[in-house]
Structures are given as C-alpha cells and as structure tokens.
Amino acid sequence: MTQSITCKKVTSLLALYIDNKLDPRMQLFVKQHLEICPYCHKKYIMLKQLISELRNAYKDMIQDTAAEEKHRQFNIKEYEKFHTNLSAYFDNELPLNESVSMKKYMIKFPNARKDLEEMYNLHKIINSSLLCVKKTLNEDYSKTICYRVLGKNPDFKKQITLKIASFVGIIIMLATLITANIPIGKTVKEKSIKLFKKTIYVHSPINHELASDLMQ
Amino acid sequence: MHLVKRHHKNLSRDNLILLAQQDDYHALEELIKREQKNVYASFYYLDPNRQDIPDLTQEALFRMAKNIKKLRDPKKFQSWFNQIITNLFHDEMRKKYKKPQTLSIDADTSEQSNIVNITELRDKKKLPAESTLAGELNNKIISAIHTLPEPFRVAIVLRELQGLSYEEISNITQTSIGTIKSRIARARTKLQENLKPYLIQ
Ligand SMILES: [Zn+2]
Numbered sequence: 001m002t003q004s005i006t007c008k009k010v011t012s013l014l015a016l017y018i019d020n021k022l023d024p025r026m027q028l029f030v031k032q033h034l035e036i037c038p039y040c041h042k043k044y045i046m047l048k049q050l051i052s053e054l055r056n057a058y059k060d061m062i063q064d065t066a067a068e069e070k071h072r073q074f075n076i077k078e079y080e081k082f083h084t085n086l087s088a089y090f091d092n093e094l095p096l097n098e099s100v101s102m103k104k105y106m107i108k109f110p111n112a113r114k115d116l117e118e119m120y121n122l123h124k125i126i127n128s129s130l131l132c133v134k135k136t137l138n139e140d141y142s143k144t145i146c147y148r149v150l151g152k153n154p155d156f157k158k159q160i161t162l163k164i165a166s167f168v169g170i171i172i173m174l175a176t177l178i179t180a181n182i183p184i185g186k187t188v189k190e191k192s193i194k195l196f197k198k199t200i201y202v203h204s205p206i207n208h209e210l211a212s213d214l215m216q
Numbered sequence: 217m218h219l220v221k222r223h224h225k226n227l228s229r230d231n232l233i234l235l236a237q238q239d240d241y242h243a244l245e246e247l248i249k250r251e252q253k254n255v256y257a258s259f260y261y262l263d264p265n266r267q268d269i270p271d272l273t274q275e276a277l278f279r280m281a282k283n284i285k286k287l288r289d290p291k292k293f294q295s296w297f298n299q300i301i302t303n304l305f306h307d308e309m310r311k312k313y314k315k316p317q318t319l320s321i322d323a324d325t326s327e328q329s330n331i332v333n334i335t336e337l338r339d340k341k342k343l344p345a346e347s348t349l350a351g352e353l354n355n356k357i358i359s360a361i362h363t364l365p366e367p368f369r370v371a372i373v374l375r376e377l378q379g380l381s382y383e384e385i386s387n388i389t390q391t392s393i394g395t396i397k398s399r400i401a402r403a404r405t406k407l408q409e410n411l412k413p414y415l416i417q
Contacts, residue, residue, distance in 0.1 A: 084398075084401060086401070087397070087400055087401035087404050088382070088397050088400075088401065091375065091382065091400070093381070093382045093397065118408060118415045118416070119404060119408070121414075121415045122404060122407055122408055122411065122415055123376060125353065125357055125411065125414055125415070126357060126361075126376050126377070126407075127376075127377075128350075128354075129353070129354045129357040129358060130257055130377055132350070132351070132354045133256075133257045133260050133261070133354075133358070134253040134254065134256070134257050135253075136256075136260075137252065137253050137256040137257075137273075139270065140249065140252070141248060141252050141273065141274050141277055142245045142246070142248040142249045142252065143245065144274070145248050145274065145277045145278050145281050146241050146244055146245050146248070146281065148278055148281075149244070149278065149281045149282050150241070
C-alpha cells in the first residue's frame with residue numbers, strides 16, 4: 001500500500017522531474033524511487049520520449065511557419081497581379097488562360113473573392129445612381145430633334161394645320177375641276193386626275209403605299 | 217397614325233435604326249425618345265461643371281439623327297453614338313478651357329503617378345433627391361466620378377454606364393487597349409477608396 005502511494009506521488013511529479021523543475025530534495029526522492037521501481041521507471045521512459053517527440057514536433061512547426069511566412073511574402077507579388085487583373089476579369093476582358101488562373105487564385109485564397117464582390121458592389125451602386133440621374137430628365141426632345149433634322153419649323157401644330165388646310169383645299173379644287181361639267185379638254189382633265197393622285201401621295205402623312213398604288 | 221406609333225414602341229432598337237435610315241421619322245422619334253435619358257446621363261457624369269447639359273444632350277441627339285444613315289451596322293450603334301457623345305464632350309471642354317485638361321494626365325501613361333483630384337468643381341448643382349439616403353449616396357457617387365481626371369472619367373463612363381468593350385473604348389478614345397485596361401482599373405480603385413463605406417456589406 002505504501003508502495004502504491006509513493007508510486008502515485010512519483011508519477012504526478014514525473015513531468016516536473018524531466019524538466020528539472022523540482023527542488024533538489026524532491027528531485028533526489030524521485031530519482032531514488034525510479035532506481036528501485038520498474039513500474040515507475042517504465043512510465044518515466046515513456047513520458048520522457050513523448051515529451052521529446054512533442055518538443056521536436058513543435059520545433060518543426062515553428063520552422064514551417066517561418067517558411068510559410070517567407071512563402072507568403074513571395075505571394076504579395078502574386079496578389080498584386082491578381083489585383084491589377086481583377087478589373088479586366090470583372091469586365092470579361094482577360095484572355096482565357098489568365099482568366100483561369102484568376103479563378104484558381106480565388107479558390108486558393110477565398111479572401112480574394114471579397115475584392116471581386118467589392119467591385120460588383122461598386123458596379124451595382126453606379127448603376128442605381130445612373131437610374132436616378134436618368135429620371136431627372138423630364139423633357140422630351142424627340143419632336144424638336146426630328147424637326148431640326150427635317151429642317152422644318154419645330155412648331156408641330158402649325159405645321160399640321162397648314163398641311164391639312166392645303167391638302168383639303170387642293171382636293172376640293174381638283175375634284176370640282178374633274179366632276180363638274182365644265183367643258184375642258186380631255187388632256188386637261190387627265191392632267192387634273194394625275195395631279196389629284198399626286199397630291200394625295202405627297203400630302204398624305206400615312207398611306208404612302210395606297211397612294212403609290214393610285215399613282216400607277 | 218397612332219397605330220404606327222404604337223407599332224414602333226414594340227420594335228427593337230436595331231429595327232428602329234433600320235427604319236430611321238429609310239426616312240421613317242416616327243422610328244427616328246422613337247429612337248430619340250429611348251436614347252435621350254441615356255445621353256443626358258452620360259453628360260451628367262462626364263461634365264463636372266454640369267453646365268449646358270440639356271444643350272449638349274440635344275446637340276448629340278441631333279448629330280445622331282442627322283447622321284443615322286452613315287451608320288452601316290445597327291449593332292454598332294452604341295459604340296458609334298458614344299463616339300459622337302465623347303467627341304462633343306471633348307469639343308466642349310476644349311472650348312471651355314484654353315489648355316486641354318488631358319495633357320498633364322496623359323503624360324503619366326507610365327501609369328505610375330497617382331490620380332490627382334480636380335479640386336474646383338464650379339457650379340455644382342445637386343440632384344433633387346439629395347435629402348434622402350439614396351440621394352445622398354447618389355451625390356457621393358456622382359462627385360466621386362467627377363473627381364476622376366478626364367481620361368479616367370471618360371473610360372469609366374464608357375465602361376460602367378455605357379457597357380462598351382475595351383476595344384470599342386480604345387477606338388473611341390484613340391488609346392491602346394492596355395492603357396484603357398489600366399485606366400479602368402485605376403478609376404475603379406479610386407472610386408472604391410472614395411466610396412468604401414457603401415461597398416462593404
Ligand atoms: Zn513506483
């Protein structure tokens with residue numbers, strides 16, 4: 001029983017003993033026990049090995065991190081390339097191979113996607129702004145421009161009234177000429193009919209096809 | 217007459233162009249109706265002084281309407297029309313400033329120097345929606361675009377607002393595709409810096 005209690009005590013002190021962290025009296029006590037107890041000695045060997053393995057693994061890890069740091073510094077150039085190409089990638093203006101490597105880069109570094117999202121957000125707010133600005137134009141220039149192109153008076157109503165008045169006037173005159181039994185020559189009558197059809201063609205704003213049928 | 221007009225409203229832009237080229241003035245009218253807001257917005261973003269925008273808009277529409285027969289392929293309308301708009305804008309700028317503004321910025325084709333802010337934005341008018349949050353953001357966006365130097369502003373307007381390809385922008389501005397690519401990238405970086413709080417979600 002006393003043996004077992006000592007073993008328990010020694011086991012709990014083993015880690016400190018390996019690191020030499022016990023006071024000299026206790027250090028000696030553990031040392032002496034290990035010399036006489038094969039059970040504790042075995043535990044001690046196992047623990048010592050485990051600790052040294054852990055320490056080595058930790059050292060490796062530190063070295064790896066340092067290497068990775070070096071590697072990451074190298075990647076800043078890669079990131080810069082990514083960043084300068086991002087705008088053209090967004091506009092679908094990159095050659096296929098470069099576009100593929102952009103995609104690969106974003107898979108490797110998911111954070112890089114955020115840059116792309118920000119660019120998309122910029123695109124979205126610019127376009128919402130565009131809609132706002134478009135709404136501020138309340139005038140309609142279409143008629144004014146059309147008349148300017150035609151080289152005519154932009155006063156639309158005046159134009160139309162004038163057109164209709166002359167159209168009606170000429171038709172009435174010609175119709176009277178044709179239908180009335182005024183003794184005019186055959187050639188004059190034919191000329192009048194022709195002129196009548198022509199008037200319809202020139203002045204009618206819509207039925208150009210109908211008018212051209214009449215002309216034949 | 218109304219029937220004809222209603223018919224035009226359902227036509228694609230390409231078809232409107234084809235009809236307008238054959239002296240169909242209803243088609244031309246409808247085409248102008250559809251394009252005018254876009255032209256107006258273009259000048260709104262291009263010209264930081266925002267003077268004579270209605271005049272510029274009408275002049276661009278007039279030049280488009282007058283020359284519509286010269287456009288061979290309706291598919292190239294967007295690019296062709298933006299050439300008219302950009303030329304008109306540059307002519308106006310040349311008239312307003314004795315020295316061309318582009319000179320100092322074009323000297324940095326090495327693309328190394330920083331984008332300089334144009335500080336004086338004279339007669340800055342605000343949009344009516346200014347008081348609302350959306351209006352405030354809108355004004356921020358507009359002034360962020362206005363603070364870009366002219367070549368960068370033109371490139372970003374043609375790309376982001378007009379949706380033109382780098383090749384088309386390169387033809388319009390008589391600049392290499394590489395320069396356009398870099399100008400758009402740098403304009404975006406600058407806009408992102410200025411609009412940062414509105415871009416993170
Ligand atoms: Zn023991």
